[in-house]
Amino acid sequence: MPKTPNSPYHALPELWEKLKPLARQMRHEPTPAEDILWQRLRNRQVSGAKFRRQYAIERFIVDLACLEYRLIIEIDGDIHDYQQDYDMLRQAFLEAQGFQVLRFSNDDVLQSLDVVVTIIREALISQTS
Numbered sequence: 001m002p003k004t005p006n007s008p009y010h011a012l013p014e015l016w017e018k019l020k021p022l023a024r025q026m027r028h029e030p031t032p033a034e035d036i037l038w039q040r041l042r043n044r045q046v047s048g049a050k051f052r053r054q055y056a057i058e059r060f061i062v063d064l065a066c067l068e069y070r071l072i073i074e075i076d077g078d079i080h081d082y083q084q085d086y087d088m089l090r091q092a093f094l095e096a097q098g099f100q101v102l103r104f105s106n107d108d109v110l111q112s113l114d115v116v117v118t119i120i121r122e123a124l125i126s127q128t129s
Contacts, residue, residue: 033075033109034063040117041073047124057097060090065099069127072101073120075109100127 030038030053041051041064055065057072064073072094076087091101102123104116 031075031077031106033077033104033106036113037073037075037104037109037116038064040113041120046117046121049124057094057099060094062094066124069124070099071120071123071127072099074101074103075106076103077106 034053038051038053040046041049044050049066049069049071051064051066051073053064054061055067056062057065062072063075065071074087074091087103091103094101100123102120104119109116
């Protein structure tokens with residue numbers, strides 16, 4: 001987590017201390033879809049954008065975030081079928097912070113990775129226009 005106290009969307013230090021163990025565990029135990037997409041996005045492979053995994057923004061840990069382009073990528077597994085109201089509130093909060101949120105299902109990533117990466121690339125390009 002960057003040490004940028006003037007950035008309004010980063011978790012406060014006290015909250016980050018509580019979120020850090022969970023974020024670390026999630027980075028070490030990604031779902032297959034998260035891992036596959038991470039392998040395609042890491043090391044600035046898509047449009048030169050730097051992505052972070054399991055990144056804390058305020059009180060939420062997002063799957064993938066590109067801070068420079070203010071883009072969040074969420075990969076939804078089956079659990080999201082049962083928490084749609086929570087996901088909508090969470091997404092509305094993140095969008096209110098100035099982020100664009102892209103949501104993909106596990107199946108999207110596992111079965112159509114190239115399409116997912118193309119959508120992400122287009123979102124990055126649209127942020128620079």
